Amino acid sequence: GLIPILVLIALEVLVSVFMLKSSRFHRLVCGKPVVIIKDGRIIQENMQELRMSVEDLFEQLRQKDVFVLSDVTYAIVETNGTLSVVKKAAVDYLRPSDMGVKVKDEGLEVVVVSDGDLSVGSMHLCGKNEEWIHSILKSEAVPLPEVFILTVNTAGQYTLIRRDGSLKKGVKK
Known part of the structure; x- marks a missing residue:
């Protein structure tokens, strides 16, 4: 039982080293981020490639506090499966810097x-x-x-x- 465990550990270490050394190998193993929304428009081909349903997309958008598709500049499915969303500036949250207010950074x-x-x-x-x-x-x-x-x-x-x-x-x- 110990030999298969050691083989798996050795393979994991070997794959990790190859991924560090070769960006091609890293892309082959991990994939690459995929843009599924650009300027409020869904890129259907990319959604089909990911086998992602519209319901799944809208669920993930709601989890990012996006309820209107046209509010999205970009939505990208990352290599780990999470959705990153860039909202249009007009609908994004107001930040203190937008108002010229300096906020004290309290650190970590x-x-x-x-x-x-x-x-x-x-x-x-x-x-x-x-x-x-x-x-x-x-x-x-x-x-x-x-x-x-x-x-x-x-x-x-x-x-x-x-x-x-x-x-x-x-x-x-």
Whole structure:
């Protein structure tokens, strides 16, 4: 039983290496993205090639908050099967930059303590260290085993949820 498992693992590694080395081989194995809507018009040939029904297309569009076909500039079926949608600028969501408003970037929020366990990788990801985490826990008077979840972002904002369900938000620079 061990030999077939090792053969499968070796083949997977071999295929991965070939895919990295050759873009042709990568396209052969993974395929390429396919445009199925361009300027609000469905490209029927591409949908037939993908064996995608109109019902499937509209279901995926609704999941992307698109309810009118003419609102779509492009819809692309990615190699992993997901649908990427580019809406026309006139119907896309209003962004703060469209209004000239500058929004403060609070950075990436990560879970640094989960069920009382510290995640060193997550701490480094948001630029914090163990000392910093313990100083928050000390200031909140919560021992590490009593923490259900502690999330932190790069700006120093944190959300602490205790095992009893109580929630505390704060900022520590």
